[in-house]
Amino acid sequence: MKAFVLKEKNNTVICDMPRPVLSDDYAAILSPIAISPCTSDVNTVYGNGSKKPDDLILGHECIATVVEVGSKVKDFTPGDRVCVPAITPDWSEPGIQEGNLRHAGKAFSGNALGRSKPGVFAEFFEVEDADMNLAKIPDEVSDEAALMVVDMAATGFTGAEAAEIKFGDTVVVMGIGAVGLMAIAASALSGAGKIIAVGSRPASTVLAIEYGASEVVDYKKTDIVNYVLEETNGKGADAVIICGGADDAMAKAVEMTKYGTGIIVNLKLFAGDGDISFPKFASGRGMGGKTIKMELCKGGRAWMERLLKLVSEERFDPGLLVTKKFEGFENIADALEMMKNKGDDIIKIMVVPEWTEQ
Numbered sequence: 561m562k563a564f565v566l567k568e569k570n571n572t573v574i575c576d577m578p579r580p581v582l583s584d585d586y587a588a589i590l591s592p593i594a595i596s597p598c599t600s601d602v603n604t605v606y607g608n609g610s611k612k613p614d615d616l617i618l619g620h621e622c623i624a625t626v627v628e629v630g631s632k633v634k635d636f637t638p639g640d641r642v643c644v645p646a647i648t649p650d651w652s653e654p655g656i657q658e659g660n661l662r663h664a665g666k667a668f669s670g671n672a673l674g675r676s677k678p679g680v681f682a683e684f685f686e687v688e689d690a691d692m693n694l695a696k697i698p699d700e701v702s703d704e705a706a707l708m709v710v711d712m713a714a715t716g717f718t719g720a721e722a723a724e725i726k727f728g729d730t731v732v733v734m735g736i737g738a739v740g741l742m743a744i745a746a747s748a749l750s751g752a753g754k755i756i757a758v759g760s761r762p763a764s765t766v767l768a769i770e771y772g773a774s775e776v777v778d779y780k781k782t783d784i785v786n787y788v789l790e791e792t793n794g795k796g797a798d799a800v801i802i803c804g805g806a807d808d809a810m811a812k813a814v815e816m817t818k819y820g821t822g823i824i825v826n827l828k829l830f831a832g833d834g835d836i837s838f839p840k841f842a843s844g845r846g847m848g849g850k851t852i853k854m855e856l857c858k859g860g861r862a863w864m865e866r867l868l869k870l871v872s873e874e875r876f877d878p879g880l881l882v883t884k885k886f887e888g889f890e891n892i893a894d895a896l897e898m899m900k901n902k903g904d905d906i907i908k909i910m911v912v913p914e915w916t917e918q
């Protein structure tokens with residue numbers, strides 16, 4: 561079967577790989593309907609992350625058709641159109657019983673597809689614990705919208721949930737890439753009063769307002785910390801969700817978050833080595849009552865089904881994030897390259913592989 565493989569750092573190739581076989585009775589084999597390269601794929605290929613398996617098949621964002629299921633799989637049959645969550649928790653780890661869906665057993669255990677296990681950029685791939693990880697896509701939900709649920713909405717909504725937004729809160733969303741835009745939509749649906757989005761790209765600015773931002777503040781023209789403090793009578797925001805920015809994003813978030821009850825949620829990947837730092841004074845010398853949460857996207861079936869419910873009831877449309885489409889699997893390399901060099905009009909790319917033989 562055809563697959564998009566990481567040969568070594570900075571070097572990817574489409575090549576023939578063995579078709580996966582079911583590893584146990586609870587697993588499923590699937591074939592992608594549509595895939596999307598992600599900034600974290602860019603980081604896997606070009607970044608300085610942990611050592612990856614040899615000939616790693618890349619990718620963790622896809623919707624797929626179920627091809628084959630193990631004998632113990634209850635709820636899925638071949639032909640089902642499903643969301644495959646970017647995060648597939650390891651349901652066999654006892655830490656799951658303590659709610660540790662993402663790091664049970666070992667760090668990033670839920671972040672397996674395209675990282676520690678073969679990913680979804682292939683003609684076929686395996687998902688373990690199919691009943692726990694897959695979610696059927698309602699007929700009325702478009703391919704684009706479902707594809708944008710698996711990681712982008714799943715991550716942005718993770719951020720808003722972790723931010724414990726209450727009705728009328730002032731929320732700052734730093735960064736208006738796809739995850740930031742979904743954090744805006746989630747904050748609006750959670751009852752935020754004022755949503756200050758921070759970003760500058762024109763295509764994202766239009767969508768930020770569409771998804772519910774009160775305003776978009778350009779960090780190149782405005783001192784964001786001062787602006788947020790002014791807008792909140794010096795108190796700071798109830799919640800800051802970090803979805804982008806430079807390494808000083810955490811410091812800025814601490815400075816503009818409310819003393820006593822403010823919550824900072826980080827969804828950004830701080831690449832490279834070194835420290836994430838924040839100022840002593842603005843943190844109340846470490847006693848300011850500002851909570852910092854470090855969140856990876858939530859995964860698993862129930863989370864997918866909740867988000868798909870919001871889409872099927874037309875509460876928001878994550879499909880608007882798809883600003884570029886390719887037909888043909890061979891375009892995945894170009895699509896990844898476009899995500900690396902993000903032009904002004906690129907938010908997310910959908911590749912429809914159009915397999916010829918199955």
Ligand code: ZN
Nearest residue numbers: 598600621711
């Ligand atoms: Zn992703």
